Amino acid sequence: MKTKRLSLLGALVVLSLLVTQCGATPQPQTVVQTVEVEKTVIETVEVEKEVIQTVEVEKEVVKEVEVTAVPEGSKPSGTLRVALSGYPNSLYIPATQDKNADNAASQLYDPLVFQDNEGNIGPGLAERWEISDDGTEYTFYLRQGVTFHNGEPFTADDVIATWEYGKGEGSAWPDRYSIAETVEKIDDYTVKVTTDGPKPLLLITMHDFWSIIPDEYMAEVGVEGFQEHPIGTGPFMFVEWIKGDRITYKANPDYWREGMPKVETLIFRPIPESSTRVAAIQTDEIDVVQRLSAEEAQGLLGEAGVRVIKYPVARIFYIAFNNLTSGVGLPTEDPLVRQAMNHAVDVDAIIDALFSGFGKRATGYVATGEMGYGNVSPFSYDPDKAAELLAEAGYADGFEIDMACPAGAYGSFEEVCEAVVGYLSEVGITVNLEIMESGHYWNLEAAKELPPLFGDSWADESGEAYNRLRGALGGDDAPYSAWSDPEIDRLLGEIAIEVDIARRTALYEELQVYMQENPPFIYLYEPYTFEAVRDKVQDYQPRPSEIFYLMDTWVAISD
Numbered sequence: 001m002k003t004k005r006l007s008l009l010g011a012l013v014v015l016s017l018l019v020t021q022c023g024a025t026p027q028p029q030t031v032v033q034t035v036e037v038e039k040t041v042i043e044t045v046e047v048e049k050e051v052i053q054t055v056e057v058e059k060e061v062v063k064e065v066e067v068t069a070v071p072e073g074s075k076p077s078g079t080l081r082v083a084l085s086g087y088p089n090s091l092y093i094p095a096t097q098d099k100n101a102d103n104a105a106s107q108l109y110d111p112l113v114f115q116d117n118e119g120n121i122g123p124g125l126a127e128r129w130e131i132s133d134d135g136t137e138y139t140f141y142l143r144q145g146v147t148f149h150n151g152e153p154f155t156a157d158d159v160i161a162t163w164e165y166g167k168g169e170g171s172a173w174p175d176r177y178s179i180a181e182t183v184e185k186i187d188d189y190t191v192k193v194t195t196d197g198p199k200p201l202l203l204i205t206m207h208d209f210w211s212i213i214p215d216e217y218m219a220e221v222g223v224e225g226f227q228e229h230p231i232g233t234g235p236f237m238f239v240e241w242i243k244g245d246r247i248t249y250k251a252n253p254d255y256w257r258e259g260m261p262k263v264e265t266l267i268f269r270p271i272p273e274s275s276t277r278v279a280a281i282q283t284d285e286i287d288v289v290q291r292l293s294a295e296e297a298q299g300l301l302g303e304a305g306v307r308v309i310k311y312p313v314a315r316i317f318y319i320a321f322n323n324l325t326s327g328v329g330l331p332t333e334d335p336l337v338r339q340a341m342n343h344a345v346d347v348d349a350i351i352d353a354l355f356s357g358f359g360k361r362a363t364g365y366v367a368t369g370e371m372g373y374g375n376v377s378p379f380s381y382d383p384d385k386a387a388e389l390l391a392e393a394g395y396a397d398g399f400e401i402d403m404a405c406p407a408g409a410y411g412s413f414e415e416v417c418e419a420v421v422g423y424l425s426e427v428g429i430t431v432n433l434e435i436m437e438s439g440h441y442w443n444l445e446a447a448k449e450l451p452p453l454f455g456d457s458w459a460d461e462s463g464e465a466y467n468r469l470r471g472a473l474g475g476d477d478a479p480y481s482a483w484s485d486p487e488i489d490r491l492l493g494e495i496a497i498e499v500d501i502a503r504r505t506a507l508y509e510e511l512q513v514y515m516q517e518n519p520p521f522i523y524l525y526e527p528y529t530f531e532a533v534r535d536k537v538q539d540y541q542p543r544p545s546e547i548f549y550l551m552d553t554w555v556a557i558s559d
Contacts, residue, residue: 075264076251076261076262076263076264077262077263077264077554077555078263078264078265078554078555078557079263079264079265079266079267079555080263080265080266080267080287080288080537080550080553080555081267081269081285081286081287081288082103082266082267082268082269082286082287082288082550083268083269083270083271083277083280083281083286083288083289083290084100084103084104084268084269084270084271084290085100085270085271085272085274085277085290085291085408085409085410085411085438086098086100086270086272086406086407086408086409086437086438086439087100087243087244087270087272087437087438087439088100088101088104088105088247088268088270088439089101089439089442089443090105090227091104091105091108091227091230091238091241091247092105092213092223092226092227092230093105093106093109093173093209093211094165094166094171094172094173094176094177094209095170095171095172095223095227096172096442097172097442097445097446097480098409098438098439098442099409099459099546099547100270100409100438102547103268103546103547103548104247104268105211105230106211106234106547106548106549107234107235107236107249107266107549107550107551108149108211108230108231108232108234108236108237108238108249109211109212109213109232109233109234110124110125110146110211110212110232110233110234111124111125111206111207111208111209111210111211111212112124112125112126112129112140112142112159112206112210112212113126113129113203113206113207114207115204115207117541117543119463121203121204121207123143124207125142125143125146125154125159125212125233126140126141126142126143127141127142127143128140128141129141134198135195135197135198135199135499136194136195136196136197136198136199137192137193137194137195138192138193138194138195138202139186139190139191139192139193140159140190140191140192140193141189141190142154142155142156142159142188142189142190142191143189143256144189145256146233146256147233147254148214148217148231148232148233149231149232149233149237149238149252150214150217150231152214152216152217152231154212154214154233155188155189155215156185156186156187156188156189156190156191157185157188157215158212158213158214158215159183159191159210159212160183160185160191160215161213161214161215161218161219162177162210162211162212162213163177163180163183163210164183165213165218165223166209166210170223172446172480173209174477175470175474175477175478176205176208176209176210176467177209177210179195179199179201179202179205180193180194180195180202181194181195181196182194197497198497198498198499199496199497200497200498200499200504201462201464201466201467201496204462205467208462208467211232211234212232212233213226213231213232214231214232217231233252233255233256234252234255234551235251235252235255235257235260235261235550235551236249236250236251236252236261236266236550236551237249237250237251237252244270245269245270246267246268246269246270247267247268248265248266248267248268249265249266249267250264250265250266251263251264251265251266255551257551260551260552261550261551261552261553262539262551262552262553262554263550263553263554263555266550269286271286272407272408272437272438273408274291274292274293274296274408274411274412275296277289277292278292278296278299278300278532281300281303281306281532281533281534282300282303282306284305284534286534287533287534287536287537287555288531288532288533288534288537288540289531289532289533290529290531290542290546291409291410291411291529291530291531291546292308292411292529292530292531292532293354293355293411293412293530294354294355294356294357294358294528294530295356296411296530297310297530297532298356300532303532305534305535305536306532306533306534306535307532307533307535308530308531308532309530309531309532309533309542310358310528310529310530311528311529311542311544312368312526312527312528312529312544313459313526313527313528313529313544313545313546314367314369314370314459314460314544314545315367315457315458315459315460315526315527315529315544315546316362316365316367316457316458316468316523316524316525316526317362317410317413317416317455317456317457317524317525317526317527318362318365318455318456318457318458318472318521318522318523318524319341319403319417319420319453319454319455319521319522319524320453320454320455320456320472320482320483320520320521321338321452321453321482321483321519321520321521321522322448322450322451322452322453322454322482322483323482323483323484324448324475324476324481324482324483324484325448325449325482326402326449326450326451326452326482327452327453327482330399330401330452331393331395331399331401332401332452332453334393335517335518335519336389336390336392336393337389337390337393337395338518338519338520338522339379339389339517339519340385340386340387340388340389340390340393340427341386341424341429341522342379342519342522342523343379343380343381343382343383343385343386343389344381344383344386344423344424344426344427344429345381345419345420345423345424345522345524346381346423347361347362347378347381347523347524347525348361348381349381350416350419350420350524350525351525353419354412354415354416354419355411355412355525355527355528358527358528358530359525359526359527359528360525360526361378361523361524361525361526362378362523362524362525362526363376363377363378363512363523364376364378364512364515364516364523365465365468365469365472365473365512365515365521365523366465366508366512367460367465367468367526368526369463370460370463370464370465370508371463371464371465371501371504371505371508372465372504372505372506372507372508372509372511372512373508375509375512375513376512376513376516378523379516379519379523383423383426383427386427387427387428390427390428390429395428396428397428398427398428398429398430399428399429399430400429400430400431400432401429401430401431401432401451401452401453402431402432402434402451402452402453403417403421403431403432403433403434403451403452403453403454403455404433404434404435404436404441404444404450404451404453404454404455405417405433405434405435405436405441405454405455406435406436406437406438406441406442406455406456407435407436407437407438407441408437408438409438409441410457410527411527411529411530413455413457414435416455416524417433417435417455418433420455420522420524421433431453434451445480445482446480448482450482454482456472456480458471458472459544459545459546460545464508465508466492466495466496469488469492469495469511470492470496472520472521473485473488473492473520474492475489483520485518485520487514487518488511488514488515488520491507491510491511491514492511494507495507495508495511529542529546535556536555536556536557537553537554537555537556538553538554538555538556539552539553539554540553
């Protein structure tokens with residue numbers, strides 16, 4: 001761990017050195033650089049039904065790369081090497097909040113239902129399902145003939161075990177499993193899930209979290225043993241995890257989805273330092289790199305054999321306040337202080353400086369395009385207003401407070417945290433910033449042992465902000481929340497069961513107004529994310545949630 005302090009002058013130096021003028025566009029695109037010399041072609045792709053728009057870039061001298069497609073019905077072949085921006089803390093879905101861990105773990109398992117790249121919910125390990133008229137009973141008819149990686153047959157018992165372990169002691173996400181009141185075995189291939197009322201987000205929650213585990217194996221080895229050697233029904237099988245170096249999988253030869261996976265060996269390499277990730281893809285040591293800065297992505301546009309992908313992310317970055325543990329009794333319990341801290345930070349300048357303008361100041365905790373977005377405006381950058389609010393709250397001379405941020409987890413986020421510290425110092429708030437290794441950070445966050453301020457972000461692919469809101473504002477009931485507010489709890493409770501779209505939207509709007517007056521965060525920005533992949537990687541499609549599924553990705557043979 002490393003402790004850092006940053007004065008405003010230091011923050012502004014960081015910002016001024018990085019500022020470049022570049023307009024942001026709200027459409028996803030892929031810039032493909034596999035063309036003839038002295039010619040640049042821009043190719044766009046659709047991500048989650050976003051509107052597509054092409055934009056011009058400067059001409060680059062690049063090399064044309066021809067690839068040979070994998071024949072239909074061929075066996076898995078080749079090796080796909082994926083860089084992670086941090087060290088995963090678990091390959092067991094209920095035990096982790098980290099996106100790096102989620103991406104590595106998700107290749108091992110299957111859920112009952114699966115959300116495709118267009119956002120549609122379809123069959124997974126459940127071939128079909130029926131919903132009762134009152135919306136409280138879901139009957140799932142399970143796929144037969146599926147086996148786990150250890151040969152254990154998949155049955156209804158495994159669904160029940162997944163639910164019981166997921167809501168049990170030590171789970172990071174008990175609320176994602178206790179959304180079901182009961183899970184009942186009707187026969188070996190039929191289960192009935194009952195809820196205590198309508199749950200509009202049950203199916204998407206199942207897709208995100210209910211990765212089915214083998215009942216007998218889990219009973220034999222326990223959660224700790226399972227994390228050492230995870231087993232699922234998914235397209236890839238666990239081989240080894242050399243901590244700090246790599247995670248290796250191999251293709252599941254008995255995978256139930258015909259023709260998948262297409263890659264024989266899948267390797268994840270944690271590389272927290274973004275410049276090292278860039279160097280790794282330039283030297284063909286890595287095939288896929290996520291979470292690049294705009295500056296790094298622009299630097300790769302002319303790199304032969306590499307293409308750059310840019311797309312908007314359904315993610316909010318923020319500095320969280322803590323009123324459960326370390327923040328009790330501190331000035332940040334006063335909503336006027338929290339409003340002041342929002343007015344003190346020039347988020348637009350940070351976006352321009354660190355992300356070349358590719359981002360948008362968050363209006364609150366509901367992202368652009370999500371249900372209920374648009375009825376509030378972002379906090380203005382107004383240091384005079386911030387000083388007035390601090391004086392009104394009794395802190396005209398400011399105060400001192402501790403803050404933590406994760407290292408390497410998100411592109412340039414350490415620099416964002418440093419800039420926030422600098423801006424707060426201008427209104428008299430002295431922040432002691434500690435940059436922590438991300439895996440250690442997530443563990444402290446789950447244990448509610450982070451300081452009174454901590455930086456983080458949250459993505460969601462459901463089209464709504466509910467899971468993000470509940471996860472970050474659920475008080476003691478949500479492991480990664482350090483904030484509790486009865487009014488927020490009330491509104492989220494109503495949203496959780498409301499099926500009428502108009503009423504549901506109105507509740508989100510009411511919640512956003514309340515969260516402007518009583519902000520539980522310093523709201524920062526909605527980002528674009530940048531990735532780079534080698535040209536030989538085909539059919540790789542990231543999602544706005546930043547989760548990827550690699551079952552149909554393949555590695556081409558260069559001619």
